[in-house]
Amino acid sequence: MSPAVRRLLPYVNRYRRAFAVGLMCVLATTSFQLLSPWILKYAIDDLKLGVTQQKLAMYAGLLLGVTLLRGVFLFLMRRIIIGASRDIEFDIRNDFFARLEQLPLGYYHGRRTGDLMSRATNDLNAVRMMIGPAIMYSANTILVFFVAIMLMATIDTKLTLLALIPLPFVSVSVRYFGSAIHRRFEAIQAQLSEISAVVQEALAGVRVVRAYRQETHEIARFRTANEEYLRRNRVLIRLQGAFFPSMTLFLGLGSLLVLWLGGRDVIRGQITLGEFVAFNGYLVMLSWPMIAFGWVTNILQRGFASWRRMLEVLDQQPAINDARVTPAGRAADLQGTIEMRDLVFAYPGTDRIVLDHVSLRIDPGHTVAFVGGTGSGKSTLINLLPRLHEPPAGTIFIGGVDIREIPLERLRGAIGFVPQEPFLFSDTIAENVAFSDHGHGTTQKNTEYERGARIAAAAAVARLDKDVQDFPRGYETTVGERGITLSGGQKQRTALARAVMADPEILILDDALSAVDTYTEEEILSRLRGVMRQRTSIIVSHRISTVREADQIFVLDNGRVAERGSHDQLVARGGLYAALYRKQLLEEELQAS
Numbered sequence: 363m364s365p366a367v368r369r370l371l372p373y374v375n376r377y378r379r380a381f382a383v384g385l386m387c388v389l390a391t392t393s394f395q396l397l398s399p400w401i402l403k404y405a406i407d408d409l410k411l412g413v414t415q416q417k418l419a420m421y422a423g424l425l426l427g428v429t430l431l432r433g434v435f436l437f438l439m440r441r442i443i444i445g446a447s448r449d450i451e452f453d454i455r456n457d458f459f460a461r462l463e464q465l466p467l468g469y470y471h472g473r474r475t476g477d478l479m480s481r482a483t484n485d486l487n488a489v490r491m492m493i494g495p496a497i498m499y500s501a502n503t504i505l506v507f508f509v510a511i512m513l514m515a516t517i518d519t520k521l522t523l524l525a526l527i528p529l530p531f532v533s534v535s536v537r538y539f540g541s542a543i544h545r546r547f548e549a550i551q552a553q554l555s556e557i558s559a560v561v562q563e564a565l566a567g568v569r570v571v572r573a574y575r576q577e578t579h580e581i582a583r584f585r586t587a588n589e590e591y592l593r594r595n596r597v598l599i600r601l602q603g604a605f606f607p608s609m610t611l612f613l614g615l616g617s618l619l620v621l622w623l624g625g626r627d628v629i630r631g632q633i634t635l636g637e638f639v640a641f642n643g644y645l646v647m648l649s650w651p652m653i654a655f656g657w658v659t660n661i662l663q664r665g666f667a668s669w670r671r672m673l674e675v676l677d678q679q680p681a682i683n684d685a686r687v688t689p690a691g692r693a694a695d696l697q698g699t700i701e702m703r704d705l706v707f708a709y710p711g712t713d714r715i716v717l718d719h720v721s722l723r724i725d726p727g728h729t730v731a732f733v734g735g736t737g738s739g740k741s742t743l744i745n746l747l748p749r750l751h752e753p754p755a756g757t758i759f760i761g762g763v764d765i766r767e768i769p770l771e772r773l774r775g776a777i778g779f780v781p782q783e784p785f786l787f788s789d790t791i792a793e794n795v796a797f798s799d800h801g802h803g804t805t806q807k808n809t810e811y812e813r814g815a816r817i818a819a820a821a822a823v824a825r826l827d828k829d830v831q832d833f834p835r836g837y838e839t840t841v842g843e844r845g846i847t848l849s850g851g852q853k854q855r856t857a858l859a860r861a862v863m864a865d866p867e868i869l870i871l872d873d874a875l876s877a878v879d880t881y882t883e884e885e886i887l888s889r890l891r892g893v894m895r896q897r898t899s900i901i902v903s904h905r906i907s908t909v910r911e912a913d914q915i916f917v918l919d920n921g922r923v924a925e926r927g928s929h930d931q932l933v934a935r936g937g938l939y940a941a942l943y944r945k946q947l948l949e950e951e952l953q954a955s
Contacts, residue, residue: 366669369676373453374493377446384443385501387435392505394432396513399643401425407636439498447494451486458482458672464680467750468710475566476559481675484554485668492665496658503651503658510644510651517637518627524619525645528612535612539605543660546598548667553591560587566844602660613649620645681710682752684769691767696776697867698761700724700747700898705757707742716742718921724914729899731909733939734918740902741782743918744870747900748777760868778866780874782902784857786845791830792817792837794845794856798864820863823889824855825882850877855886862893869899875908883908906943915939 374381405421462478514522564571564580571580620642628638700723707717717739724730732740746753749765758765765773778798786794795817817837821827829852833839845853854877861869875883887908903909910929917925917932917939925937932939 366666366673369673370489370493370669373450376453377449380442380446380449381497384439384446384498387439387442388498388501389505390435391432391439392502392509394428394435395506395647396509396644397428398425398432399640399647400513401428402643403634403636403640405636406639407634439502443498444494447490447497450493451490454489454672455482455486458486458676461676461678464683465678466680466682466752468681469678474555474559474562476557476562477555478675479562480551480555480558481668481671485551485671488551488661488664488668489672491661492669496661496665499654499658503654506647507651510647514641514644517641518624518633521620521624521627521633521641524623525616525648527619528616531612532609535605535608539601539608539659542601543598543605543663546594546601547664550591550594550598551668551671553587553594557584557587557591560584605660610649617642617645617649682749682770686755686764686766687769688763688767690763692769692772694763694768695761696768696773697726697898699726699759700868701759701762702743703757703759705743705746705753707746707751707753707757709751716921717746720921720923722916722923722926724898724900726898727895728913729894729901729911731901731903731912731915732918733903733906733909733915733942734924738918739921740918741872744779744872744900744902747868747870748774748779776867778861778864778869780854780857780861780871782872782874782876784845784853784874786841786848786853786856788840788843790835790838790840791821791826791833791856794841795820795826795837795859795863798860816863817859820859821855823862823886823893824859825886825889826852826855826859829855851879851882854878858886867897869894869897870902871900872902873904875903875905880907887911906946 401421401424405417405425409417409421459482462482511522511526514525560580560583564584571577624633624638624641627633628635633641702720702722705717705720706715708715720739720743732743734740742751745751746758747765749770753765755766756764760768760773787797792814796813799813814837818827821830821837830836830839839847841847841856845856848856854874858871858874861871875886878886883905884907891911901909901912906929909915913928914926915929915932916923917937919938925932925935925939927935933943934940
């Protein structure tokens, strides 16, 4: 058994009862299907002796009853087995998305969103077809094939052997074309992922595309990818176009032999006319299993190719996990002191040191700030705190406990993080702000009114409340995909309100006010001071006005802590911070003039 099959079995085993009942329905369906020619055999031979109204009614009633019963079990067969395959599809989709949510940020740096989306949709549908219809038709065709041959042999063994002469050629045809179809379908799925990626990038970057008048270029890029997808499909169509006719040809040769030799046996009286009709009925039934076998082979090849693509994601183990959690980590005081001890960090796969022997201490309830030039390591430093990237062991501590020993859910639940580039969901302002509410939602203790009040309070701290008053539906205004209907400053303030709504022990602002004007920034900071007094706050900014009230300021330069102290101390020292301060004062004077 291949590893891919073993990985699929747990999903199938959950619904083994449904599959067992479904296969019983397959058995019943097949039995009634195979009974019809046998009834027809007796009817023809009996009616040949004499036609009466009672005989006609009896045989017609038997054929009708068998057909109706077959129809009932056929319906149940499809409903149960295909229904189970839909349930498995549901489970795999949930596990696939859950795995994507668990993978670290670094995993997405080398992968395109469109490709992952294609695996979650097109590939998953191919896997469902393999589990449901393929299993159903495989069981049906195998039963029909073997039982029909047995019944044919009871009528005339020699004629049966002659009818089976083309089958080895059919098997060779299936083997050859099945392998070729599998390779072509893998290529098609890969190209479909490429198309999905092109569309996703073009739509996500629609503003940039239009700003640089690149609509024609993007249309041409999509057309090129689409033409390649069409070309690969045409190769597959040519294979399938040769596959099915070749099987029909071989089966037709078998039918021709039976018609010639079987007709001669009827004339000679070696078999009855009813037996000859029944034999041909079973021979016709064998045609469908052969064709269905080719179709099922195609589905299985597609399904396994898609399942292997999905396993590339499902088998990815999250590099950042709770493997090192300890009892001390579970009981850690997340309102305690934050320490970084001789922290050296480089991104996986690179040799460049981003943080070079950083050591610092942040006391509980204090507000600290990080400033420095582009590429100095500010954002990397604060991304390590909630383990968005994995820090080396023994380098970052909260409350005296290594953060790698603290459960991820507890660690990140204690941190309110406002990233440099805020992301908003295609939902209302209220839901975007309440996204950080850790799934509490509306409960008996957290009524809709209380939740709305908390949203309004968080928005007021971020100075979003004044803007919301001008929106057509207030907090129920939908912001569009990625918050496209909001300005850059409004997006940042919505993200800030989201962090305040979480009421975290640690608040991190990564250049969170870069898109707002100086006056609005002053107003927000004055409102934030009340919030910051109750928790440890970390601010990253390129504006001195944002950080000057911090209890301690760390100046980063090339991944090292070059200076530390309060605003007044650093200005008096006349170093990097003082130079940056003088430069910004000059810029403000020039703007004022």
